[in-house]
Amino acid sequence: MEKYKKILRKNKLKITPKRVSIINYFLQNNKYFTPHQIWEFMKKKFKKIGLSTIYRNLEKFEKIGILTKVEGEENRFYYGICKKTNKKHHHHIICISCHKIRDFDLCNFEQLKKQIEKITEFNIKEHHIFLKGICLNCEREA
């Protein structure tokens, strides 16, 4: 947690009980959650807590690298704790069954990128690879 407090301080964000609680929840669960899911948890701990506070904080946490934002099903975004302090480019895969999200590096997208640039005549600026599948745990249970 000290590590995260340091990040907050460095970015001139105040260390509030609610912020600490949100970060702890991510640390303890190590999963991706929607803003609404975080809100449901927080309502149990704080009698007064607005959904907008959740949105505002998740957004800020993403901006300073504490969380990553991933698009899930249509029109719904998930946030997860960002393990790598270095912001090395990476992608995500989400488990359809348990919603666990795992990061991975992409060692050789460069090659594929060049091929696509040749085919499409586009100069590729961003790429997002979004995968869905079944994680090892869920596969075993099934």
Added chain:
Amino acid sequence: MEKYKKILRKNKLKITPKRVSIINYFLQNNKYFTPHQIWEFMKKKFKKIGLSTIYRNLEKFEKIGILTKVEGEENRFYYGICKKTNKKHHHHIICISCHKIRDFDLCNFEQLKKQIEKITEFNIKEHHIFLKGICLNCEREA
């Protein structure tokens, strides 16, 4: 157009002037449009036309394979005419500058997929590759 009327009939959808007009617009422009953009065009041709009619028809056209739906910027979807009657898997790249969308096949994602499955221990079920870049035209103008 006869080809598309046939598809409508086969799917028990009535051939209305508005539907014909929407399909023609896609055929003549060969670009991706948002529902709202289609609406703007249609309002010029029909004094009474609701945005819900556009949404309903685009959705149906996608379901029967006349159009494809692509996610653009956050929370905005684009529709484009579906040239390939066969629903061969393909991906899209959108031009950041003019918003033109281009399809492309992905000849060798299989190889990459196997690598990612090995790294993540996920059984990959779906993959979406979403690229942003600058198309040849816009690159030349710049």
Added chain:
DNA sequence: ATTCTAAATGAAAATCATTTTCATTTAAAA
């Protein structure tokens, strides 16, 4: 051609995720 019926439509309200506004509270610097 006329009648009939399920589908299509317009208009307006509803939804749903997210953002903004504004008055009040609070963390932490002075």
Added chain:
DNA sequence: TTTTAAATGAAAATGATTTTCATTTAGAAT
């Protein structure tokens, strides 16, 4: 402590999309 910029709650606003419901219409049946 005092001060002040940031954080917050509550409610309204937004923006894309969907639904509802009363009316119209395409196309099948007569």
